[in-house]
Amino acid sequence: MTNAGTLHRIPTRPWRWVPWLVLSQLAVILVWVLAGWHWGLALMVASHALFMVPVFLPNSRFYAPVLSRLPAAGNSVWLTIDDGPSEQTPAVLDLLDRHQAKATFFLVGERVLAHPALVEEILRRGHDLGNHSHSHPQARFWRLGPGTMAAEIEGCQQALQAVSGRPVRWYRSVVGMTNPFVAPVLRKLGLVRVGWSARGYDGVG
Ligand SMILES: [Zn+2]
Incomplete structure (x- = not known):
């Protein structure tokens, strides 16, 4: 990643959604009082949905900045591989080597501690960690x-x-789900959230 500097989007205002939540609920109260409970309840449900839906959208910027597309990528792609290391990692590394491809491995902490040699092998073959x-x-x-x-x-x-x-600087949410409490941690650790623009659906049978 030669242009990684321009890709760094660490959250700077992780609580910027709070005033909007407060304002929206004040609006609910206002409508409830002025127009009756039918409208108030409908607006309350709609406003809560508005704050819930982005949690489940892997590329939503509502709660944290996210990299989902490389600026001016030309014909290049950023390969990312999640959930390792595992006993399948060596085969994935061999496959990447055969195509002279480099990838970023988004690893799970407990599995890192269980398979430190695999992590070293990922790095030895020139790949990056997340x-x-x-x-x-x-x-x-x-x-x-x-x-x-x-x-x-x-x-x-x-x-x-x-x-x-x-130090590792990339972060990927589990199943792409990002709730309001992710961004403050990313800011503290200097992590950049990474989404995706295409996926292999290899996690299902
Ligand atoms: Zn995962």
Whole structure:
């Protein structure tokens, strides 16, 4: 990534959604009082949906900046591989070597600690690393509170730092879900959130 400097979009205002939430709920109260509960309730449901939907959109910038497309990429693509390291990692590395391709591996902290040699092999073959949470809690990642979310992202960061000896600057949300408590951790750790513009659907049978 020679132009990585221009790709760095660490969140600078992680709480910028708060005033909008307050304003929207004040509007709900106003409508409730002036136009009746039917309209008030409808507006309340709509306003809550507005704040919920972006959590599940992998490329939504509502709660944090996200890189989903390379500026002026020409014919190049950024290959990213999630969820390792695992016993499948060596085969993936061989495949990349056969095509002289480099990738970024978004790793899970617990698996990093379980397979440090595989992490070293990823780096030895010239690939890059990213943070993909410490335990990959895919069913509940969307609703993690501030403390658990920080522990997930910081735990992975510490595992990557301990095994690779270098700071990691890329982050990918579990199943692409980004709730309001992700951005403050990214700002603290200097991490850039990465989405995607195409996917292989290789995680399903
Ligand atoms: Zn994943």
